[in-house]
Amino acid sequence: MTSPIEAAVAEAIGPSLLAFYEDLHAHPERSGREERTAARLAAALREAGCRVETGIGGHGLAAVLEDGEGPVILVRADMDALPVREETDLPYASRQAGVDSQGREVPVMHACGHDLHMATLFGLARVVQALRGRWRGRLVLVGQPSEEWVSGAEAMMTDGLYARVGRPDAALALHVAPGHPPGRVLFTEGTASAGGESLDLVIRGVGGHAAHPDETRDPVLLAAQVIVALQAVVSREVDPQAFAVLTVASVHGGAKHNAIPDEVRLGLNIRFFHDAVRERLLAGIERVSTGLARAAGMPEDRLPVLTLLPESARPFSNDPDLVQRVRTAVEAVLGPDRVGMLGPSSGSEDFGAFALADPPVPLCYLRIGAGPGRLHSPCFAPEPRTVLEAGVTALAAAVLDLMSPTR
Numbered sequence: 001m002t003s004p005i006e007a008a009v010a011e012a013i014g015p016s017l018l019a020f021y022e023d024l025h026a027h028p029e030r031s032g033r034e035e036r037t038a039a040r041l042a043a044a045l046r047e048a049g050c051r052v053e054t055g056i057g058g059h060g061l062a063a064v065l066e067d068g069e070g071p072v073i074l075v076r077a078d079m080d081a082l083p084v085r086e087e088t089d090l091p092y093a094s095r096q097a098g099v100d101s102q103g104r105e106v107p108v109m110h111a112c113g114h115d116l117h118m119a120t121l122f123g124l125a126r127v128v129q130a131l132r133g134r135w136r137g138r139l140v141l142v143g144q145p146s147e148e149w150v151s152g153a154e155a156m157m158t159d160g161l162y163a164r165v166g167r168p169d170a171a172l173a174l175h176v177a178p179g180h181p182p183g184r185v186l187f188t189e190g191t192a193s194a195g196g197e198s199l200d201l202v203i204r205g206v207g208g209h210a211a212h213p214d215e216t217r218d219p220v221l222l223a224a225q226v227i228v229a230l231q232a233v234v235s236r237e238v239d240p241q242a243f244a245v246l247t248v249a250s251v252h253g254g255a256k257h258n259a260i261p262d263e264v265r266l267g268l269n270i271r272f273f274h275d276a277v278r279e280r281l282l283a284g285i286e287r288v289s290t291g292l293a294r295a296a297g298m299p300e301d302r303l304p305v306l307t308l309l310p311e312s313a314r315p316f317s318n319d320p321d322l323v324q325r326v327r328t329a330v331e332a333v334l335g336p337d338r339v340g341m342l343g344p345s346s347g348s349e350d351f352g353a354f355a356l357a358d359p360p361v362p363l364c365y366l367r368i369g370a371g372p373g374r375l376h377s378p379c380f381a382p383e384p385r386t387v388l389e390a391g392v393t394a395l396a397a398a399v400l401d402l403m404s405p406t407r
């Protein structure tokens, strides 16, 4: 016997929902430029019966379904795409281009599944609207911009999201997870997502002629030493039980074969689950680079300069009671075979910003299997129907349980 949720999901996942997904996939937009995407999502959620407010923290939007007194439950979908050239042969593959922060044209692709997240949100709105009478309270569906820059959630919060829609009693988000069976719903207890931080490390020197290195202080050699020495920060300074990553991801310096440059710029990225590890990594980077510069005889006014970039994410944790409750509700509809556990992600996410209220909002970040493939890959091509069916079912089960009039 099918449950009311399954019946409503079967009704909601029709050709129009898949067409909505394919349209979003074919028209991806870069972080901070989600204008068309936000307009399409807002129109879809209005069609599903929501009251929609747009332009929150950039292109962010909040759609509300309400019925009487009850809890406020927030569900987030992210909206931005990536500067990736799509290499799938899907009939709805992206042929779009966007511009990067320097105004250069770049290809754009939904290579992180945010199009699926938005279609899931639309399906959820349809199901919850169809099941009016079985829930009480206010459901807030959030379309978040700039997740890939880990800045959109904070921008929406700073723009007074909770003053507009109320402080939620719980916030949920779902993210596709390739490498797991399509439609399998995966829960994480405790830390759900790593903190991440990008840093510029400018190795300064004293430039000059390549034939007279003795008259220079060579920042290229120093940069090479710093890159090698940084590898020991994680392996020798961080608790082996703790999670830490330190990657030097870019090196830029010099313009000509016979000239030693004045500086070399390194692009660093760190990942961590705990703030104490973050402090340890930052202190290690500072100490190693400064110490090696002094050892190389750099003048005190030419020591390395470390700058933290704004694109940073705090680690966040799932609320154990909320995870338990949502998992029980999802298992009751999908069955235990389609539900599993997954360890924390070493990727970073800014969903944690939605917890930052007084008192903090309990979070449940769940992932959904998307079959073979990799996130951020030009070949990422999940089979949408299975993922959408399971995603909408899982979120509807969670929302109906959390907003149940009898609990």
Ligand SMILES: [Zn+2]
Residues within 6 Å of the ligand: 112, 148, 375, 376
């Ligand atoms: Zn991503």
Ligand SMILES: [Zn+2]
Residues within 6 Å of the ligand: 078, 112, 113, 114, 147, 175
């Ligand atoms: Zn993503």
